[in-house]
Amino acid sequence: MKITFSIFICIIGLVAIPAQIHAQEGEIDVEESAEVFLEEYSDEFQENFFEALKQKGIENYDRAINLLLKCKDIDANNEVVDAELAKAYFASKQYISAQEYAVNAVISSPDNRWYLETLVNIVQKQGGTFERVSTQIPYNNNKLKENLALIYYGQRKYTQALNILRSIKKSNFTETLTSKINVSVARLMKRHQNKIETAEVEIKSNPVGELKSRMKDLILENDFLNLEKESLEAMESFPSQPYFYYVNGLALHKNGKVKDAIEVLEIALDYIFDDVDLANKIYVELANVHNALGNVSKANNYLSKIKPGS
Numbered sequence: 001m002k003i004t005f006s007i008f009i010c011i012i013g014l015v016a017i018p019a020q021i022h023a024q025e026g027e028i029d030v031e032e033s034a035e036v037f038l039e040e041y042s043d044e045f046q047e048n049f050f051e052a053l054k055q056k057g058i059e060n061y062d063r064a065i066n067l068l069l070k071c072k073d074i075d076a077n078n079e080v081v082d083a084e085l086a087k088a089y090f091a092s093k094q095y096i097s098a099q100e101y102a103v104n105a106v107i108s109s110p111d112n113r114w115y116l117e118t119l120v121n122i123v124q125k126q127g128g129t130f131e132r133v134s135t136q137i138p139y140n141n142n143k144l145k146e147n148l149a150l151i152y153y154g155q156r157k158y159t160q161a162l163n164i165l166r167s168i169k170k171s172n173f174t175e176t177l178t179s180k181i182n183v184s185v186a187r188l189m190k191r192h193q194n195k196i197e198t199a200e201v202e203i204k205s206n207p208v209g210e211l212k213s214r215m216k217d218l219i220l221e222n223d224f225l226n227l228e229k230e231s232l233e234a235m236e237s238f239p240s241q242p243y244f245y246y247v248n249g250l251a252l253h254k255n256g257k258v259k260d261a262i263e264v265l266e267i268a269l270d271y272i273f274d275d276v277d278l279a280n281k282i283y284v285e286l287a288n289v290h291n292a293l294g295n296v297s298k299a300n301n302y303l304s305k306i307k308p309g310s
Contacts, residue, residue: 082105
């Protein structure tokens with residue numbers, strides 16, 4: 001027997017976060033459809049699909065994957081099933097398979113931001129750049145690029161977002177998002193600049209190493225007020241050094257500026273390159289900050305990112 005039914009996006013984990021562009025107000029607020037319609041599917045398909053969602057919800061990912069693969073046997077071209085398989089494989093850390101199904105979903109629906117965001121997360125989790133999969137999808141699709149810029153903006157990856165915006169035709173969307181990015185960057189810098197008086201510092205053989213040593217001494221002394229000030233100065237002098245963002249975030253947390261700490265620590269992650277020990281310290285501190293705010297799920301998410309060996 002076949003019946004018609006609708007599956008709401010909130011059920012399958014594709015909850016749309018409002019982000020439609022309001023050019024006059026300068027707000028990003030893109031609205032996606034509230035539901036995905038799957039018509040004329042058999043009872044077998046429905047039973048397998050909804051049971052898969054249930055199993056995925058209780059983190060029984062192997063069972064969920066097997067059920068979704070049965071759905072694929074019934075309808076090989078169903079993009080919603082591809083998207084759910086991508087998420088299930090991703091959750092079970094089977095990244096190659098996750099990427100394959102995420103690519104399929106994006107190919108089927110290049111305008112869908114949530115499919116694209118799943119693919120971006122999978123690629124980033126593997127330590128890669130999005131360019132490595134750009135040839136496998138309709139990368140020249142204008143809406144896809146707009147969505148990619150929004151995703152980077154949401155991740156506070158402002159440089160990547162601006163690069164995407166420069167590659168597409170100027171519009172109200174590009175101008176509004178560019179303005180939002182510029183405001184965010186300026187706000188971030190001003191927030192931590194209390195008109196620090198610059199003094200000429202004699203550069204010695206290894207100024208970065210000396211500064212790191214100084215920061216470690218301040219941490220051992222529990223002098224977080226001076227650590228906040230001096231790490232900010234270090235960030236301005238060496239803006240690509242993730243360690244200084246980390247200790248600044250640590251100091252902000254210790255000084256009660258919890259939300260500011262989150263923002264700086266997330267920026268520190270953007271500058272991390274092949275430094276597992278420092279990355280783990282940042283994840284631990286982000287977990288501590290989110291626990292302080294009562295965001296237990298976010299705290300656990302960061303703790304799950306910690307890699308062995310530190």
